[in-house]
Amino acid sequence: MDERAGELRDRDGRDRSGRDADGREHGERLSALDAVFLSMEAPDRHMHGGSLMVFDRPTGPDGPEDFDHTRFLRLVRARLSLVPRYRQKLAAPPLPVGNPVWVDDEHFDLSYHVRHAALPRPGSIQQLSEYCARILSRPLDRDRPLWELYVIEGLEDGRFAVLNKTHHAMVDGRSGIDLTSVLLDTEPDVAPQLPSPSPWSPAPTPGAGQLLRDAARDALRNPAALVTAGGRLVAAPTTTLRRAMSLGRVAASMTRATLVHGAPRSLLNQPPGPHRRFAIQRIALEEAKRVKDTFGTTVNDVVLAAVADATGRYLRGHGAVTDRLWLRAMVPVSTRAGSEQHALGNRVVSVFVDLPVFEQDPIERLRICHEAMAGVRSTHHAVGADFLIGLGEFAPPTLHAMAARAAVHSRLFNFLVTNVPGPQQPVYCLGARLIGSFPFTPLTATQSYAVGLTSTDGWLNFGFTADYDTLPDIERVTGYLRDAFDDLCRCADAVTATARDR
Amino acid sequence: MDERAGELRDRDGRDRSGRDADGREHGERLSALDAVFLSMEAPDRHMHGGSLMVFDRPTGPDGPEDFDHTRFLRLVRARLSLVPRYRQKLAAPPLPVGNPVWVDDEHFDLSYHVRHAALPRPGSIQQLSEYCARILSRPLDRDRPLWELYVIEGLEDGRFAVLNKTHHAMVDGRSGIDLTSVLLDTEPDVAPQLPSPSPWSPAPTPGAGQLLRDAARDALRNPAALVTAGGRLVAAPTTTLRRAMSLGRVAASMTRATLVHGAPRSLLNQPPGPHRRFAIQRIALEEAKRVKDTFGTTVNDVVLAAVADATGRYLRGHGAVTDRLWLRAMVPVSTRAGSEQHALGNRVVSVFVDLPVFEQDPIERLRICHEAMAGVRSTHHAVGADFLIGLGEFAPPTLHAMAARAAVHSRLFNFLVTNVPGPQQPVYCLGARLIGSFPFTPLTATQSYAVGLTSTDGWLNFGFTADYDTLPDIERVTGYLRDAFDDLCRCADAVTATARDR
Incomplete structure (x- = not known):
């Protein structure tokens, strides 16, 4: 993001890609390719991916301990500011003049995204895989930030797992990090020093008029963006995608x-x-x-x-x-x-x-x-x-x-x-x-x-x-x-x- | 069902409502109202309901024991023949000349419908409710029999729960029983005498031509059925529903x-x-x-x-x-x-x-x-x-x-x-x-x-x-x-x- 630091900002204090003075990416427009991933999605063609991370039983200062979901939530909350996209949702202009933009989710609800789950006994790998498969079979809610995290207890030997499911439109390869990687540390004992979460104030959700004006402005700056908008995109996704x-x-x-x-x-x-x-x-x-x-x-x-x-x-x-x-x-x-x-x-x-x-x-x-x-x-x-x-x-x-x-x-x-x-x-x-x-x-x-x-x-x-x-x-x-x-x-x-x- | 026993059967051995000689309801057409429940369904308007049944810790001959999922599956399998609709799915005629019919699901897969789940510790009522709410938030798959059963372990005090979720189009009030009620017994020790499941041979799924011929035939017998078919139904569900x-x-x-x-x-x-x-x-x-x-x-x-x-x-x-x-x-x-x-x-x-x-x-x-x-x-x-x-x-x-x-x-x-x-x-x-x-x-x-x-x-x-x-x-x-x-x-x-x- 540093390379953009010197760019001009508009009167809202945002640079051309929509980052504001704090580097937040509120208002950034989906690329043509990202928009294609949205439009190609169907009940039998999900566009989310992710990984299942399996962890050993946690070890505390006094030996093995049980996994603590409340602490995990605190960890996520503390590190969420490193991945701003995870508190953003899509907002589409009211007319087909541009791709949707990412906007801060004013009603962001961490408990919706981070879900506490468990396996039935004995907590085998087969049961874990079945549980994950059921989650993979469901689409993400387009009206919220496009990710879910499942913390799964009850694996054999006191192990636990974290399943992350993220929409491909969110993973654009421009940012090197994702949520799961910021939850990992190279030291086992880094956790007690958890910083308190930095305060987050969402930028206000733009109204329909604002979305339309922004889309029109972006279209003038980059006429090619129009080609991928709305109906035409859905009508011929393959061409656009190619x-x-x-x-x-x-x-x-x-x-x-x-x-x-x-x-x-x-x-x-x-x-x-x-x-x-x-x-x-x-x-x-x-x-x-x-x-x-x-x-x-x-x-x-x-x-x-x-x-x-x-x-x-x-x-x-x-x-x-x-x-x-x-x-x-x-x-x-x-x-x-x-x-x-x-x-x-x-x-x-x-x-x-x-x-x-x-x-x-x-x-x-x-x-x-x-x-x-x-x-x-x-x-x-x-x-x-x-x-x-x-x-x-x-x-x-x-x-x-x-x-x-x-x-x-x-x-x-x-x-x-x-x-x-x-x-x-x-x-x-x-x-x-x-x-x-x-x-x-x-x-x-x-x-x-x-x-x-x-x-x-x-x-x-x-x-x-x-x-x-x-x-x-x-x-x-x-x-x-x-x-x-x-x-x-x-x-x-x-x-x-x-x-x-x- | 007895009242229909004397009715005429067609050359396939089925009576007018589609029941065959064994009383199975293969081929029965959805009523206008049932079809409306299908057409009114939307992602934010589910048409399924059901109940959460909470059970005490099971007691066996030697005192309290853990819940046994394999035995539960055997119980379901043994009693499924009492509720034929639970092995049937919807088949729609290829043209809008009639409501969908219920047909035996040749690929019926019990493990898809009966799912083994668990709560994270401590297994509180709050966690149970959250788990259920997530399941209620998801639509049923229209390509399979319209029900799911979740067996949920890990409640406090060794209790377990069974959540049943059934589409309203399936519950037409003509049959008094549903799957969950046939799983309950008035004696605690009835279970060891579980009968082995009676063999089930699904009737072959009708092809598009058969579905169309049947729909046309039913429409001739009951012209009102045409009014509720296909596009018109979706266009004016309220009128039809009224x-x-x-x-x-x-x-x-x-x-x-x-x-x-x-x-x-x-x-x-x-x-x-x-x-x-x-x-x-x-x-x-x-x-x-x-x-x-x-x-x-x-x-x-x-x-x-x-x-x-x-x-x-x-x-x-x-x-x-x-x-x-x-x-x-x-x-x-x-x-x-x-x-x-x-x-x-x-x-x-x-x-x-x-x-x-x-x-x-x-x-x-x-x-x-x-x-x-x-x-x-x-x-x-x-x-x-x-x-x-x-x-x-x-x-x-x-x-x-x-x-x-x-x-x-x-x-x-x-x-x-x-x-x-x-x-x-x-x-x-x-x-x-x-x-x-x-x-x-x-x-x-x-x-x-x-x-x-x-x-x-x-x-x-x-x-x-x-x-x-x-x-x-x-x-x-x-x-x-x-x-x-x-x-x-x-x-x-x-x-x-x-x-x-x-």
Whole structure:
């Protein structure tokens, strides 16, 4: 935000983007792309994403203690001023002359957004996933700030979880932080020093007349904004989206010319209904590194090979024939090309990678994934091994959202795999250590399956989002993923042992 | 259903109402009124209702035990065949030539409908109410059978709760039973003898052509059905509803001519948003009876006087002036007029009662309520003291739904008070005794407040449904209701003591 500090301000003391003298973003207008995310939303096509963070039992000065929801609310209240968008809602001009703007929610009600919940006994991962899936299946209320946070008690071993659900129109990649990342600390004992929340006085909600005048003014300054307004936007979202996305430098790497005319049909590509399933799995990063070191690949190659295997096993379990089946994954990567000053949206490039689902030899499958990704890297100046790593100033949910946003416009692939770095050291919330952060992703109109991965301190945290009816037993994929890593590790260990014996 | 047994069946073996040889109601067409409930539904106007049942900790052969969700699922599965509608969904003809029909859901998935949930510690009534309110705020999925059941663990003292949420289009008053009532037993130890579920084979879902042919056939048999179909229904729901309701013998008792032109405006009559609040309170029936016996009124008069008082205190607490304020309550009552053979819809009459909210003298308030209700009884042949009592063959949720359905069409009152008898002896679910059953009611377009009451074995169970934003502290009404009964009991005791002393 500093780069804008010297800009002219209008007579309300706001600069051109709507930030007032305090840097608040009241009145900022949605970009064309953000507005498209709103207009594309439907009961069976949610435009929210987020993550499920699982925490160990909190430890206080006197040993393990129970999670304290009142303290958690105090923490959120204290840090909310770091993320002004979380107290803002959308206000649309009364006529279709511009996109909606973000305005302070005068009736902001924290207890609406932060919800206290619990699992029934025994508090298993399966129950946690089911609970999350139900929440993912519901749209956010457009008349309030577009986020919800669920604090979930009652996990086995005194653990608790925090599910954050945020609309993609809110995650524009211009700001590096999101609410969940400001709730985490690198020290377990930072919590007692909680500052008291800074006072917040919402800017008054503009009336219909003001909204209209502002929209007209913005339209004069930037006539292109008119094109995306109101009815026309809804009538032709794809065109608008294509144009908007092209600003974001979305590229399509066609690694197999045979597939250029569309992705193969599969069980995974049924149109989803309104309900979701969710499943999670955690794999030690050390396993992926052992495989990568043995075979000279990257961690990302190993991940893709394992995902291809797990997906193939799942499909075969449903009677699908996977002989000669390649499934095209969309894998957003980051590039260093272009100015570092660019917003995040300009640094995320989506590439297509064809995964050899038919291939049941773990080493051969890994080799194919490695070659495919090597081709991608050389073509697109992608960062390389760890992909979205190197964008450390951005919170994982932001990166996942940017990746998912890139996916929404295309039918030319079978499923999305987003791989995003999280904190690579221990982090805590009110003294409780983060065990894992599992992403969930919205499904597009032709996809019933998506894979997200957030790496945190020594772990790969996978989240599988699926349509409720099409993939009713999605949790089986998490077992297959475990099997896939076991196979890869066994191969690596065998190679290492053979090398040592020689 | 027996009365139809001798009717002609078509070549599919179904009788005219669509019941097949086994009495199943596959293919039955929605009535005009049921269709109206569908078409009137909007995000801020839900058309579902139901009840929250709270149970004591279950007792097994070896003493208190934890609630067993797997056994509960088995119970539901075993008894589902008693309520065929619960495995049916709506199918609409592809052209607007008739209302939707109920068809067996070939993909019926019990785990979608019965959901296992829990409260965070300590499991207070406040937390339970909040949890329920969130569920009430969400629409049911129109593509599935129109009900959900939540089994909620983690209440204080090992108690648990069952929340049932059912669409009003499903509760047509023709069948006396609903799912929750078939889950209750009069003996605590009936559960071990659970029968194994009878096999269920869904009738095949009719295709678009079949739906259209059936609709055309039904339209020829009953041309009036065409009037309510498709677009015209949506365009003029009020007219259709009025006509449909007139079949149900809805009568309006204007007890005060001054208010004939509409109900007074109040905080309670803001248009509701999409979110709800819920609050419950339990009062011993003995208290109401003591007051009724002392002053020679009915239990219902006492209930109305207490509700008037609690509502008045709440309004004054929000700075409203209640001097000379009468609030018009709609109170559905039952009549014995007409044939007993009639469907329930024809036996529920809605009357208006003006409640003296200004009156702060408990006895005078009670006297006014008593007179108002006496007038209603003499005009409408209402059953009398206990109102919907005497319709014992109908489950409480059905009665509440019929009452709420009657309310939906009118703006001429301030709020709905439904008073419905539940089981008047101890009842159990899997060995756990029912403590109370608290109804919730949908809000109409001009009402942010509704009161429901189910009497069970020795208790009056009140449920207050409210709009989330308009009445954010609705739980205060439950305290005021407690105060109102305290005042009435004090007055009764004083009168009794004085009489004795003389």
